[in-house]
Amino acid sequence: MPATGEDLHDAIIEEPATYSDAILSSDEEIYTKPHQPSAPIHSPPQKPAFFESLPVREHHEDFIRQCVDVLVKEAVFEGTNRNNRVLNWKDPEELKRLMDFGLRRAPESHEQLLKILKDVVGYSVKTGHPYFVNQLFSAVDPYGLVAQWATDALNPSVYTYEVSPVFVLMEEVVLKEMRQIVGFEGGKGDGIFCPGGSLANGYAISCARYRFLPDVKAKGLHALPRLVLFTSEDAHYSIKKLSSFLGIGTDNVYLIRTDSRGRMDVSHLVQEIERSLGEGAAPFMVSATAGTTVIGAFDPITEIADVCEKYKLWLHVDAAWGGGALVSSKHRSLLKGIERADSVTWNPHKLLTAPQQCSTLLLRHEGILAEAHSTNAAYLFQKDKFYDTKYDTGDKHIQCGRRADVLKFWYMWKAKGTSGLEKHINKVFENSKYFTDSIRHREGFEMVIEEPECTNVCFWYVPPSLRGQKESRDYKERLHRVAPKIKERMMKEGCMMVTYQAQKELPNFFRIVFQSSGLEKADMVHFVEEIERLGADL
Amino acid sequence: MPATGEDLHDAIIEEPATYSDAILSSDEEIYTKPHQPSAPIHSPPQKPAFFESLPVREHHEDFIRQCVDVLVKEAVFEGTNRNNRVLNWKDPEELKRLMDFGLRRAPESHEQLLKILKDVVGYSVKTGHPYFVNQLFSAVDPYGLVAQWATDALNPSVYTYEVSPVFVLMEEVVLKEMRQIVGFEGGKGDGIFCPGGSLANGYAISCARYRFLPDVKAKGLHALPRLVLFTSEDAHYSIKKLSSFLGIGTDNVYLIRTDSRGRMDVSHLVQEIERSLGEGAAPFMVSATAGTTVIGAFDPITEIADVCEKYKLWLHVDAAWGGGALVSSKHRSLLKGIERADSVTWNPHKLLTAPQQCSTLLLRHEGILAEAHSTNAAYLFQKDKFYDTKYDTGDKHIQCGRRADVLKFWYMWKAKGTSGLEKHINKVFENSKYFTDSIRHREGFEMVIEEPECTNVCFWYVPPSLRGQKESRDYKERLHRVAPKIKERMMKEGCMMVTYQAQKELPNFFRIVFQSSGLEKADMVHFVEEIERLGADL
Structure with a gap:
C-alpha cells in the first residue's frame, strides 16, 4: 500500500522515541535526520555515511525524481515537440469533470499524486511549444528553467542580504548591466525586479510623482494639484490601470x-500638455512605449525627450516588450533616445525568453526608489547589523517578501553570453521579416501595418468568400468574424495558438508573435498554410 | 571540448539544410525536432520512435538532469540536514570575489555552468533548514516543491482561460475553499492570488476605497474628501507603504x-475614528491584524467588526501570518469574527509552508475586484471568444502577466488533505508552546509577552554578566547590544538563524518563528542551548 500523508502525519504528532521513529515523523517536510543534541552543530559539517540510505529520504527522493521525469519528458520535451499538440482543448465545464480539482479532508497517495501531476501537465497549454505564438512570452529555455528550479529549491525572499546574499548581489549585477545597455552613464542609477511589467510601470509613475511632489508620500494626493500624465492610445493598459x-x-x-x-504623435502630445496646463492641472510624466503590445510600434523617444525637457516632465519608456532589441547592435536604434529616459520598464521574459516572470524597472536616478517607498520597518531592516546594510535592498520595494526573479535570467545570460542574446534577437527579427515577406503579397493576406517595427506582426486573413468584396456593405462585419472562428478551430485542434483583436475602427485581425529563436523559416510557412487551411471555407 | 551556447548560436542563424543541422540549429531553446511541413500537425500526435535518441535532446536532457541532481542533493536534502550549516556566511565584498557574478560577451560551457550552479546553492542561505527560524517562512515541502517545478516547466501566465485552463479553474477551487474556511457564506465572494501579502493588503485598500467612492477609479483622489484608514501600531508596515x-x-x-x-485597543480606535470625523476627513477602512509580525498578536476582530458596522467602515483582516490557524479546530478561535470581514489577506506560504510566494486576498463581495480594477483591454480580454469569458479572470488584477502561485498549494493540500494541514498547524503551535515553556522560567531568558498567541515567540536572552542588574543605568543599552552580537556569531558559524528587533521602548529582543512541523522538541532544546552557548561570555 502506498504511503499517504495521513499515515505520516499520524506519526508526526508523536514524540520520536527511537531513531527510526524520528525519521518517519519528520516526513511532512523534507528533513531527513533528527536532531542529536550531542552532536554540536557548530563543528565542521560532516556528511553522514548512512545519509543516502535513509528510508524517508528515499521515499521522498523517489517521488521527487518520478515527478521530475514526468516534467522533463511530458512538459518540457514532448510539450515542445512540433509533432505534438500545443494544447488539448477542453471547455471549462468539461475540464472540471475530467480533472480531480476537489480538495478533501483525506490525503492522496503518491500514486494518485503522480496521476494528478500528469493531468496538470496534460491539460495545460504548452506555452513553450514553437506553435504557441499567442502572447508576448513563449519558448522554454533550458538554462532559464534549471535556474528557476534552483530558485524554488532554495526558496529565498529577496529583502535582506542575510537571507539572500547571492540573489541580492546578483540583482545588482544584472540591473547595472541592463542600465549600461540602456545607456545610463556608467550603468549608474537604480532598479528593481518586479512581478510583471504592469507593476514596473506603476513604480515608474510612483517615482515620477514623488520626484514631482515629495509631499505625496505622507500627505497623499488629496489637496495636491491634479496630476496628469500622458501616454499614447496604443500604450499598454497598465498605465491606466496603475494610475487608477x-x-x-x-x-x-x-x-x-x-x-x-x-507611434505617438508628438505634436498632439504638446497640445495635450498645453491643454492640461490651461486647465490648471499639473502635468508630471510622459510614458512612451518601445514596442506597443498589439502593433509593435516604437514611439519617437528623442522627440518626446525634447518635449519632456522643455516642460520638465519625467520621461518613462515602457520597453517591456521592445527592450530586448537593445542587446542587438543591428536593432537597438529602434529605441534611440532611451538613454535620456528617467525610467525604463524592460521584461527579459518577453523578447529575451526568460521564464515568467522577469520584469525590471531601471532608473537613471540613484536612490529614488527608496526615497519614494521606504518605511524603515525596524523588525526587518535593522540598522545595527554587523554587515553593511546598504545590501538590505527590500525597503525600496512595495513588496515585502519577494521571489528571486534574477537567477533564471542571469544564468541564461551566463550560458549564452551577451553575444548569444544578440544572436537570439537578430534571429527573431529575421523570422518576423521572413513571415511578413511571406504574406505581404500572398492572396488572402493583408497587413495591418505595412512595415512592422518589432517582431509582432498584425494581419488579416481574408477567406476566399470575402476576397474582392471590400466595397460591400457588410465586409467589415464579416471580416471581423473570421479571426475568432479560425482561432476557435485552431484551439480545438490544438495545432497552434495565435491571438487576434480589433483595434479602433479596424475589424479583428491576427497578431502573431515571434520571440523564440528555435523557430525556422519552415515554421513561418507552416503558420501561413495552417491559417489558410483553417479558414479556407469561411 | 564541451559545447557552448556560442557554438550553438553560430549554428542557429544558419538556415537548416539537413535534418541533423536543423537539430543543432534549434538548440538555443529546447525544441528538439524541426518542422516537417509534410507531416500535418492536426493529425493525431504520434510519439516519434527516434525521439529519445536525438543528440540535442540528450545534450540538454543530460544537463538538466545533472542540474536536478545538484538541486535535489545539495539544496534540498543536504541543505535541510541538521548536521549541515544553515548558511556559509560571506561578507558582501568577499562573496563578490568568491563567486563569478560577471556577465560577459562569451558564453560559458556546461561544465562551468554546473560549477556556477553549485556555487549559487553553496552560498545561498538554506531557508528550508530546520534551524532557519528567522522569518515568517521556512521549510521545504516536497509536494510544494515538485508543484513549483511543474509550474516552471509549464510557464503559464494566469490571465485567460485559453492560456491557463488548469490554473484558472484551480485558483477558483482553492480560493473558494479558503473563503469557506474563513467563514464567508457558502464560500461565496471574490479572491485572487497576489505576489505577496503587502500587495494583497494594497488590493484590500483599493477595494475598500472603490466601494466607498467609486469615482476614485476615474477621477483619482484629487478633489475627493481626505480618506483615512486605521490600523494598529503593531500592524505590518505594508499598510502604510501601500497607502502611500x-x-x-x-x-x-x-x-x-x-x-x-x-492587540488593537478598540476604545482608542473609536476615539481616532471620531477624531478623523471631527477633522472633516472621510474614514473608510480598518485593517485589523490576525497574527502581528513581531509579537504574533490577534486583534479582537469581533469588537472591531462592531465598530466598523457602526461607522460603516470596510473591515480588512490582515491574516497573512495567522490565517493558517483557521484550518485547526483547536486554534481557529484566535480569529473569531473573521467571517465578518469584508476582506482577508492570508498567505499559505507562511504558517502553511507553501513555497514562496503564495499570498491570497479573499473578499466577501462578489465581483468587487473587477469593478475596482478592470480596464477591459480589448487585445487580451476579447468578448467574442468561443468559450465563456467569465473564466478570463485577469482583468481583476493589477498585474497583466502573472505567475501561477496556486499549483504548489493545491498540490500540497491534495497530498496532505485538510486533515494533514490541521495536524501541521497543531504541531507548530505545540512546538511554540514547548519552546515557551522551556524558557519561561529558565535563568537568563525573559519573555516579551508572557503568553504568545501565535507561533512567533519573543524573548530576551540576558547573559550572565547582565543578570540581576535591571536597575543599573545602562542595563537597557547593554541588553540592546546582546541580540545583534549573538546574531552575528550564529551567522558566522552558520549554526542557526533567528531574527531580533527593538520595538517601541523595548531594547532588542529575539523573535523565533515556528512554522515547520518537521521540528521536534529536541530542536526546541537545541535552540535554547545554542543561544546560551553563543551568548555566555557577553
Missing part, C-alpha cells in the same frame, strides 16, 4: 493620438 | 494603540 490604483485616476491619463504606424 | 503607493499618504493611516499583549 495609485489614486491618480484614469481620467488624468491623457491619451495621445498615434500615427498610421502606431 | 495608492496616493492616500502615510499621514492618513491613523495608528491605533495596542494593549500590553500587542
